[in-house]
Amino acid sequence: MQWTLVVPLKPLDRAKSRLSDTADDGLRPGLALAFAQDTVAAALECPAVRDVVVVTDDALASRELAALGAGIVPDEPRDGLNAALAHAAAVVVSSRRAARVAALNADLPALRPSELARVLDAAAEFPRAFLPDAAEIGTTLLAAGRGRELRPHFGTASRARHRESGAVELLPDAVDSVRQDVDTGDDLRAALALGVGPRTAAVAARLLTAEQ
Ligand SMILES: Nc1nc2c(ncn2[C@@H]2O[C@H](COP(=O)(O)OP(=O)(O)OP(=O)(O)O)[C@@H](O)[C@H]2O)c(=O)[nH]1
């Protein structure tokens, strides 16, 4: 069972504003890019993933993520996160017949391919399914089966909104790395404790040096 993942990424100079007390304006865009690179690299190593498509208008992120093997879809219709995801999912389905599509957050720097495979295998049992984030308020993955629309409701309180939309909440064991998104300094410390990918580790080392 193979999936196409759609990963949304807003322009790096506006990304991760809630990390401004942890990483200053000089470091934050690089940190957001490192999260996306580690997320995409781990996703591409997952046996359940056929391909990864990043929906973004950021030129540097597009180059760096394409170099890892991701496809790039421009951010249309420029009406926020859910519109961008719905558009990219529609592009994917029209270009690859019978695709299974899942939206995956770009801020999962501890992502492990085997844990992502476990989540996608669980999602395959349902027409639409989602994984709540570590904080139990948001969502890190929303999956739609063949012929089903994604109908994304990411953003504030997305766990409750995805539940209300009829998507099945997934609760597989041992998938912490897929749930650990990074929005705050505490989230970053939790991700570092799980073990992050090499690009995030390198930027985090610079952050720690800057703190001293
Ligand atoms: N393509 C696209 N991606 C978006 C858009 N808005 C948000 N995203 C991405 O969706 C994910 C969750 O977005 P947010 O929580 O709003 O933004 P963030 O950069 O993670 O963090 P904050 O700035 O602290 O809110 C991140 O990967 C964002 O880069 C958008 O309008 N278009």
Ligand SMILES: C=C(OP(=O)(O)O)C(=O)O
């Ligand atoms: C957009 C979401 O992610 P974040 O935690 O980055 O706000 C969400 O959880 O729906």
